[in-house]
Amino acid sequence: MSTSVATPIVSSIDHARLRRIALAGMQIRRSPPSAHFLAEELERARVVGPAYLPPNVISMHSVFDFRDGVTKGIRRAMLVYPGEEDEGLGRISVLSPLGAALIGLSERQSFQWRSATGVWRTLHVARVVRQPERASECDEHRDGATGSIGRMRPNEDRT
DSSP states (O other), rough: BOOOSOEEEHHHHHHHHHHHHHHHHHHHHTOOOOHHHHHHHHHHEEEEEEGGGGTBBTTTOOEEEEEEEETEEEEEEEEOTTOOOGGGGTTTTTHHHHHHHHTTTTTEEEEEOTTSSSSSSEEEEEEEOOHHHHHHHHHHHHOTOOOTTTOOOTTTTOO
């Protein structure tokens, strides 16, 4: 389905949830090929704790910019769980062919996938704008008295 060769990086939380979704999808009588593809991607993924997920990797509910190989335009999207998708709002289900290929990709990676109509498409991840795992990590540093996060932002490098 996809020609992405880079090893996806997935948080342990996303990995557990997505594995259940892929397995449930494969048990449907006419299971979607993307359920099998998602399971394959999860099998080859490098699983890390949420705090160790690099800020430039697409995880569930990440907002990212990508370049479509057909239109060459940059679009913004969010990777979501099945039932949360909305093409008009740029919400892509992880159980779609495109969504299954996106999980665990990082900025500057490109891949090809076969669309639902059978046409090969190309996508290039330009930038991860927001990643929930990084936002959660910032919440751990919240000042109890004021509730402020201070200078830390979800995608800042911490050295």
